[in-house]
Amino acid sequence: MGNRANLVIVENGQWQLYYAHWAGCRMLDALAFGPEHALRYIKAHRLCARDHWTDPLWADGGAVVDVDRRKLLFFGDELMSTMSERRAILEVIPLMWPDYSVGWAYGGTDELATYVGAERRWSLGRDGQPPKLARGRDGLCQLVSVVGADGRVRLWPLFWGYSVAWLGPSLRHALPGKGVGRTRREMIPESGVHIDVPKQQVGAWVTTEARGLGDFMSSRWSGWHAEFWEDRYEEQMRRCDGALRVPELDVSAGVTEALNWLQKRVFQSFEDSPAGAIVKMMGLFSEAGLPQPEFSSNDVLSSPLQPDWASWNRFEAACGQVREIYTRSA
Incomplete structure (x- = not known):
């Protein structure tokens, strides 16, 4: 068991890969306190050969600290799945890294490896996850909303995990039950997918890594106008036109x-x-x-x-x- 992470330092035109067995779900322990601490934290872990990346299926987090170009790119940490904390942290970290640009790696390990030009020994993307209804209203969920041919919105709060947008158009037929016309969640969801059948449009957003979903949306949803909204849940809220209610962002x-x-x-x-x-x-x-x-x-x-x-x-x-x-x- 573990919460694995690939950690990379780019310096003097070269990059080094480190492996952390427990850092994947607590990346902010490494990164929230500025570059000096982050470099010390990363170097305290095991230095690996540059082709010994932990497979994305097992990597819960990761980061690239590019000292040369002054860039921080990362994903992981349980705190980044709850929206108020996520938005707060994404404003605090740039203050701790004043000379760096800070970015969330929505592509996960794939994006980190691409950034440094590493050879990937795994396939890009991932398979679709069968939808499963979430229980109750008080926990995180993945929210799917569908505007049907009649123009009405139906909603499915699903058990959270990687985005069901990977299923493509077959998602419409895989959704469990008939959905509901309105719902109020006690927490802002951790991800969402909005499908508009009359307009042949689909949008997806996430708070975790999405293994390049943004790049694959068009091919997964061939014939549809597909958009990737990063973590902008507000896009789905607007299109649901009041049918989806969540707490105010604080x-x-x-x-x-x-x-x-x-x-x-x-x-x-x-x-x-x-x-x-x-x-x-x-x-x-x-x-x-x-x-x-x-x-x-x-x-x-x-x-x-x-x-x-x-x-x-x-x-x-x-x-x-x-x-x-x-x-x-x-």
Whole structure:
């Protein structure tokens, strides 16, 4: 098990590939605190041969830090699937990387490999995922909306995963049940697909990586006008004309939630954190009846996987700056 990530540093015209076994779902631990911390974090992981990429099917995250061209390109982290936190983080990170352009890699590992010109040993794209209805209204979902031949909208909240837009036009016939005419979600969905049958138009958006869906939309939906909306859920909301209701986007609250969650995750003992690993190891010694090694807080706080306090303070200040902008505009 693990949350694998491909991490790349481009410097002095050359690129190096690193493998991280647990970073895929917590990429912000590496990237939220600026380039100096990110480079230290990446270099603390295993250096690989340039053709030893983790297959995209197993990679939950990844990043390219291009020091030469001052560019950060990444995907991954559970916080990036909830919209208020996502939009907040995408405004905070550029403040922490002031000389860099920052981009989300919607193409996932494919896009990172293409960026550095790596030879891919896997096929592009992916197969369609059979649709499955989500339960309840209070969790993340993938929302499919269809304008039928009668001009009416029907909605299907689906179990979330990679986009069902990969199914192409067959998606219309694979949707479970008859859908509903109106729905209200307690959370903004993590992705969506909107199909307009009379206009032969389709649009898709995601908050995760999409394995190049934007490039494949036209071929998957041959004969349709296909658009990829990146993470702009508002496009689907507008086309549903009031049939889909979601909470109002709250970037200020998203800043607070992301800050609090990262503080807990980075500095406390989650199982996949450095502190958590030490706690787990201590437990194994105890269960075996062996003398426990002595550890101090410095064994965790000096880890290259954690930001120093100066970097953390800059991150807090950047969060405060973004929160103040949205608090004033509220």
